[in-house]
Amino acid sequence: MNTADLFAPHAPSAPPELRSLELRAQISHHDSLYYEQAKPEISDQEYDALYRKLGDLERAHPELITTDSPTQKVGGRPQGAFAQVRHLVPMQSLDNTYSAKEIAEFVERLQRLLPGEEIPMTIEPKVDGVAIALLYERGHLVRAATRGDGTAGDEVTRNIRTIGVIPAKLHGKMAPDLLEVRGEVYLPKETFARINAERDEQGLPTFANPRNAAAGTLKQLDPNIVAERKLSAVFYGFGAFEPATGDVLPESMEKFFGLLNGWGLPVNPRHWTACDAAEVMAAIRELGEIRRGFSFETDGAVIKADLISQHSRLGSTSKAPRWAIAYKYEPEQAKTRLLGITVQVGRSGVLTPVAELEPVFVAGSTISRATLHNEEEIARKDLRIGDWVMVEKAGDVIPAVVKVLTEEREGSEKVFLMPTQCPVCNAPVTRTDGEVAVRCTNPGCAAQAMKRIEYFASRSSMDIAGLGEAVVSQLVDVGLLHDVSGLYSLSADQLIQLERMGSKSVENLLAAVAASKDQPLWRLLAGLGIPHVGVTVARTLAASFGTIDRLEVASVEELCAVEEIGEIMATAIHGWFRNPAVLSLLEKLRAAGLNFGERDPKGNAPAADGPFKGTTWVITGILSIPREEAADLIRSNGGKVSGSVSAKTTYLLAGEEAGSKLEKAQKLGVKILTEEDFQKLIV
Numbered sequence: 001m002n003t004a005d006l007f008a009p010h011a012p013s014a015p016p017e018l019r020s021l022e023l024r025a026q027i028s029h030h031d032s033l034y035y036e037q038a039k040p041e042i043s044d045q046e047y048d049a050l051y052r053k054l055g056d057l058e059r060a061h062p063e064l065i066t067t068d069s070p071t072q073k074v075g076g077r078p079q080g081a082f083a084q085v086r087h088l089v090p091m092q093s094l095d096n097t098y099s100a101k102e103i104a105e106f107v108e109r110l111q112r113l114l115p116g117e118e119i120p121m122t123i124e125p126k127v128d129g130v131a132i133a134l135l136y137e138r139g140h141l142v143r144a145a146t147r148g149d150g151t152a153g154d155e156v157t158r159n160i161r162t163i164g165v166i167p168a169k170l171h172g173k174m175a176p177d178l179l180e181v182r183g184e185v186y187l188p189k190e191t192f193a194r195i196n197a198e199r200d201e202q203g204l205p206t207f208a209n210p211r212n213a214a215a216g217t218l219k220q221l222d223p224n225i226v227a228e229r230k231l232s233a234v235f236y237g238f239g240a241f242e243p244a245t246g247d248v249l250p251e252s253m254e255k256f257f258g259l260l261n262g263w264g265l266p267v268n269p270r271h272w273t274a275c276d277a278a279e280v281m282a283a284i285r286e287l288g289e290i291r292r293g294f295s296f297e298t299d300g301a302v303i304k305a306d307l308i309s310q311h312s313r314l315g316s317t318s319k320a321p322r323w324a325i326a327y328k329y330e331p332e333q334a335k336t337r338l339l340g341i342t343v344q345v346g347r348s349g350v351l352t353p354v355a356e357l358e359p360v361f362v363a364g365s366t367i368s369r370a371t372l373h374n375e376e377e378i379a380r381k382d383l384r385i386g387d388w389v390m391v392e393k394a395g396d397v398i399p400a401v402v403k404v405l406t407e408e409r410e411g412s413e414k415v416f417l418m419p420t421q422c423p424v425c426n427a428p429v430t431r432t433d434g435e436v437a438v439r440c441t442n443p444g445c446a447a448q449a450m451k452r453i454e455y456f457a458s459r460s461s462m463d464i465a466g467l468g469e470a471v472v473s474q475l476v477d478v479g480l481l482h483d484v485s486g487l488y489s490l491s492a493d494q495l496i497q498l499e500r501m502g503s504k505s506v507e508n509l510l511a512a513v514a515a516s517k518d519q520p521l522w523r524l525l526a527g528l529g530i531p532h533v534g535v536t537v538a539r540t541l542a543a544s545f546g547t548i549d550r551l552e553v554a555s556v557e558e559l560c561a562v563e564e565i566g567e568i569m570a571t572a573i574h575g576w577f578r579n580p581a582v583l584s585l586l587e588k589l590r591a592a593g594l595n596f597g598e599r600d601p602k603g604n605a606p607a608a609d610g611p612f613k614g615t616t617w618v619i620t621g622i623l624s625i626p627r628e629e630a631a632d633l634i635r636s637n638g639g640k641v642s643g644s645v646s647a648k649t650t651y652l653l654a655g656e657e658a659g660s661k662l663e664k665a666q667k668l669g670v671k672i673l674t675e676e677d678f679q680k681l682i683v
């Protein structure tokens with residue numbers, strides 16, 4: 001190494017320690033110029049580039065991350081690990097039971113402890129998520145904490161505030177003076193399936209189940225990531241509870257659930273009441289029948305004495321209350337044989353090994369295939385072709401191989417090796433450092449093209465009827481189609497050659513392809529395969545930027561300013577538009593006459609007529625209603641909603657704890673409305 005390199009901290013050859021030190025110092029310097037002196041010396045793009053370099057470096061060398069690194073800051077404040085908070089009342093656990101006999105013993109014990117009394121009971125789903133305690137003071141959410149060791153947990157208020165179903169302010173008039181409400185944060189099963197599919201596609205490690213995914217998400221230091229993951233919650237109990245003056249504690253759990261509901265806190269979708277062990281078991285069995293239909297995972301039922309006055313008299317052991325117990329359902333697993341491992345190639349070229357199983361019935365349906373995610377996962381489980389394995393449905397939906405029954409091996413089982421060539425196009429495969437995924441290196445790979453075209457044509461994207469897997473694979477196989485732009489130059493003569501294509505289907509398909517040129521911008525954005533961009537984000541982007549051209553030139557910062565777009569997403573979108581292959585595809589689509597937003601046919605949130613017509617709004621801070629609801633109200637009254645404050649902003653709707661946007665609006669003289677002002681305007 002020559003000395004010049006040593007003194008050029010940005011040079012890739014400089015030691016990473018030196019580079020990260022230098023980058024941190026530079027970013028701090030520019031932060032100070034920007035935030036404290038309002039005299040930035042570099043553009044947002046240049047700032048973003050510095051920030052990204054540091055982020056990349058830290059990802060490659062996690063040991064270099066310091067607690068005061070700008071990448072660890074949330075909203076400008078340094079964040080180390082989470083602060084610890086003491087629960088006002090310890091968060092206990094529950095004893096478990098596994099049989100009708102043990103349930104009968106539980107009911108007998110209650111009767112023995114409260115002789116001669118009626119002991120009504122409630123039965124409800126046991127939500128398999130992450131336990132959480134929220135503290136509401138006079139109806140306002142002031143703190144949220146995980147269970148931790150039961151006495152003290154992590155303070156995760158900022159993350160909890162991103163969860164749409166959790167009200168920042170309790171609804172209704174009779175909010176208690178103080179309420180420490182307890183429940184479970186969970187990742188809905190459908191969201192879990194989507195996130196894992198995306199992570200597989202991006203070569204990131206997948207979550208084993210929705211509970212792990214929820215726990216990992218709540219631990220994120222960046223609330224934007226939490227917001228993207230769309231967590232949900234259910235509440236079922238309380239710690240400290242001081243009713244409003246003149247009000248009293250509810251007399252039963254049943255009444256408490258009613259109160260929670262009235263305050264806008266989500267409760268379990270079903271609960272049962274029972275007076276004896278037989279009724280409890282009947283409820284447990286009924287719950288067992290329907291539990292797979294809930295959006296959360298349940299591994300059991302919770303049985304509680306319904307009358308709250310009986311709780312204190314029943315008391316608790318050091319670990320769990322005596323007035324409640326959990327009943328655990330048998331985990332549904334099945335034994336089957338791993339017949340083979342096939343390899344699929346995804347839209348972005350990731351090779352995914354798939355278990356081909358002897359079909360077996362488990363948790364309501366037959367499983368014959370299960371993703372094995374990647375090579376490391378196969379090695380970790382020591383899976384060999386021919387093995388007997390146990391399978392289950394992760395999150396009740398995704399078939400998964402949980403373990404190998406090694407004791408049943410006969411010696412003829414074969415170790416699986418990931419191919420070194422793409423099984424479809426034979427191009428060599430590569431593995432990027434730090435990624436578990438192996439990718440096909442050929443951007444023209446037919447398998448990738450096929451998947452991308454199918455996705456583009458699918459119902460949730462461009463919705464081109466008649467362009468399913470069978471047609472797409474034939475078109476790609478015979479070389480008529482290489483990418484989505486090719487769809488727009490297909491002719492009737494070419495299509496009629498395909499198997500099972502009559503002149504009527506050809507006519508319909510061509511009409512559907514032509515009609516898709518006028519689809520609204522969000523559908524095009526959803527279909528292009530931009531990383532992290534599904535239907536919801538595509539709608540948000542279309543509504544915020546209006547045209548592809550505007551989106552293409554948006555900086556990472558401008559993207560981040562949009563509601564629901566965090567830094568990871570913003571960086572990925574920005575990067576996607578800087579790929580020459582993408583730009584050339586977009587040009588071909590433009591030449592084919594697709595709507596890039598200019599035609600705005602069925603509306604990228606067109607301004608309706610209404611009292612807000614011609615006004616542009618920005619929403620910030622915490623409102624009592626979800627932000628999206630406020631945005632819809634503005635749009636349905638004719639206004640536009642934007643993500644960032646500028647001279648063009650007419651109103652800033654500022655909720656509680658509004659920060660930099662409020663400051664900027666004040667500086668620019670933008671009219672600021674409280675939620676109360678806003679509510680008056682819309683009635």
Ligand code: IVH
Nearest residue numbers: 092093094124125126127131236237302321
């Ligand atoms: S009541 C004193 N109800 O399961 C504890 N807990 O394994 C009273 N859980 O610690 C808890 N669903 O985190 C209750 N419907 C439900 C529940 C539930 C899930 C969790 C909770 C508890 C753990 C015990």
